[in-house]
Amino acid sequence: MRRKHSFVYNLVIFILAQLVWLSILLLWIYWYVKNNIIFEQVGEKASPQIVYDAPSVFPFVGGIVLLTGLSVSLVLIFRHLNIQLKLNELYDNFIANVTHELKSPLSSIQLYLETLNTRNVPEEKKKEFYGLMMRDSERLKKLVNSILEIAMMDKKKFNREFEVYKADETIKKIILESAEQFNLDPNIIKFSGDAGCDIMLDRNSIKTVFDNLVDNSIKYSVAPLEIMVKFKRSTKKTEIEFSDNGIGIPHDQIKKIFQKFHRIYDKDIPNVKGTGLGLYVVREIIKNHKGKVFAFSEGKGKGAKFKIELPIYTEKKKSLRGNKKDFKNE
Amino acid sequence: MSDEQLEKSKILLVEDEENLAHGLEYNLSEEGYLVTIARDGKEALKYFDENDFDLIVLDIMLPYFNGFEIAKHVREKHPQMPILMLTARTQVEDRVKGLELGADDYLTKPFHLKELLLRIKGMLKRKNWYQKVVIENPIYIFGNNEINFENLKCSKDKNEFQLTSYEAMIMKYLIENKDKVVTRKELLENVWNMNPDIETRTVDNFIARLRKHFEDDPSNPKFIVSVRSAGYMFQIQD
Incomplete structure (x- = not known):
């Protein structure tokens, strides 16, 4: 409500400012033309011999240029304000989502602790509760880390350990580790293709990339989940296609999903939890690896596909950080 | 119970x-x-x-x-x-x-x-x-208002509307204690079963909603009146 009002308020101010500007411009022209005529008439009557010198065109043109500059500045300020409003809205959503994401595992931990403290819980159940609390604290840790990571990314401070790896072997291993972390059956992931090359990467951050992609696939699937990973290579880059059979991405959202804090709100989406940071982190990490990431989807209900392009490491190439690191074979 | x-x-x-x-x-x-x-x-x-x-x-x-x-x-x-x-x-x-x-x-x-x-x-x-008290006396009429405590349907003049279960419970409690001062604490303890040190504003919010439902002029209530620094009272003025 408040945001809608502030948008309308800005729009009204903008229109009023434009009207003021236009009026000044018209007055300016009117003043110039009128004065010009008076000068001409008075000059002719008083002394026709005197060579009439019209008011200089310079202040007139200069005035118009200044007024136009003012108008352009107003347009820019208006645009900037609207962007800021949009960001504020996204940020508010982010805060609400983060609050939810922090409070849910925290409530669960508190509930189990109070249960253990007040009830006679059988040993077997106790073990189960400890396990659930561990999962919740892991979830909290992951969330806190991702928020800290974002803060570092925004400041362009990266703490990366770049090393050379065999592309398909390493990526495959990382994806299987992510699957294990989310208790996914590894058989639902089908690998195909062959990259047959080396890439230089920071293993921890690439793990975060695939953790986020796998997590999204789980969140946004209704049928039994299937994940397909396809490796390809061209002369300079290797391609990793990560696709699933989930609910897909609406066409109008494809470009927006990598934006910070952006989340899709849709009635048919089976999961409403998240911070809107996952894919932003993915894009930033891949960018930091001098790569690119693209999203594709044939529409709602038709699965999502993410194509990641990473540069191939060759012996000639210097490391991304300037120091060549050891070759890692996993 | x-x-x-x-x-x-x-x-x-x-x-x-x-x-x-x-x-x-x-x-x-x-x-x-x-x-x-x-x-x-x-x-x-x-x-x-x-x-x-x-x-x-x-x-x-x-x-x-x-x-x-x-x-x-x-x-x-x-x-x-x-x-x-x-x-x-x-x-x-x-x-x-x-x-x-x-x-x-x-x-x-x-x-x-x-x-x-x-x-x-x-x-x-x-x-x-x-549920027990309602069986005895399901319909209550005061002024131009009629409340059916069974299905929570109400009418004021010719307008029909529905109460929530808490609104109905507060109304029932106030009516049962007609012409007596009911404190916020009492309402919190008996209707909400809550610690009266907190959430007293919840009571005021509910009372404001009830006044909107049943009073001709909610800012100048005739049925659900405030008793300064004590609480509320349900009364029917002649």
Whole structure:
């Protein structure tokens, strides 16, 4: 409500400012033309011999240029304000989502602790509760880390350990580790293709990339989940296609999903939890690896596909950080 | 009503956080309640339509249908069903929206287990008390207003509207204590079964809503009058 009002308020101010500007411009022209005529008439009557010198065109043109500059500045300020409003809205959503994401595992931990403290819980159940609390604290840790990571990314401070790896072997291993972390059956992931090359990467951050992609696939699937990973290579880059059979991405959202804090709100989406940071982190990490990431989807209900392009490491190439690191074979 | 009689009460627990739902189910079952868990909005509506429950514990952020939509659906079908909203949201607007759509109580995460169990017990007790007193006297008429305490349908002049279960309970309590001063503390203790040190504004919010329903001029009430630094009183002026 408040945001809608502030948008309308800005729009009204903008229109009023434009009207003021236009009026000044018209007055300016009117003043110039009128004065010009008076000068001409008075000059002719008083002394026709005197060579009439019209008011200089310079202040007139200069005035118009200044007024136009003012108008352009107003347009820019208006645009900037609207962007800021949009960001504020996204940020508010982010805060609400983060609050939810922090409070849910925290409530669960508190509930189990109070249960253990007040009830006679059988040993077997106790073990189960400890396990659930561990999962919740892991979830909290992951969330806190991702928020800290974002803060570092925004400041362009990266703490990366770049090393050379065999592309398909390493990526495959990382994806299987992510699957294990989310208790996914590894058989639902089908690998195909062959990259047959080396890439230089920071293993921890690439793990975060695939953790986020796998997590999204789980969140946004209704049928039994299937994940397909396809490796390809061209002369300079290797391609990793990560696709699933989930609910897909609406066409109008494809470009927006990598934006910070952006989340899709849709009635048919089976999961409403998240911070809107996952894919932003993915894009930033891949960018930091001098790569690119693209999203594709044939529409709602038709699965999502993410194509990641990473540069191939060759012996000639210097490391991304300037120091060549050891070759890692996993 | 004894605690034993409250046992076997059927509770629909709508919570999509698996760990939390599991812990709540364990604790509610330990108290003797029969718990059904719904993991999303669709399931919640399905279970509610197909079964009889005594109380609903409802999360707000849910897949498919959110807690507000579910509360609305429940109220339309079963005006007296006690609903306890359980949510991570703390904004006042959410609280107001929840109460307006018919939630009877609101607990924010993280909550204390003891408090949750006490509130559930209180809500079930009140539901039983209310059902008992209503059988004796289901319809009450005052001024141009008529309240049916059974189906919570009301009319003022020719306008018909529906009360929420808490609104009805407060009205019933005030009417039962006609011409007597009812303190906020008393209302909190007897209608909400809550610690009166907190949440006194909740009472004022409900009273304001009742005045909107039944008074010709809510800012100058004739039936539900304020008694300075004491509380409220229900009276019928001649």
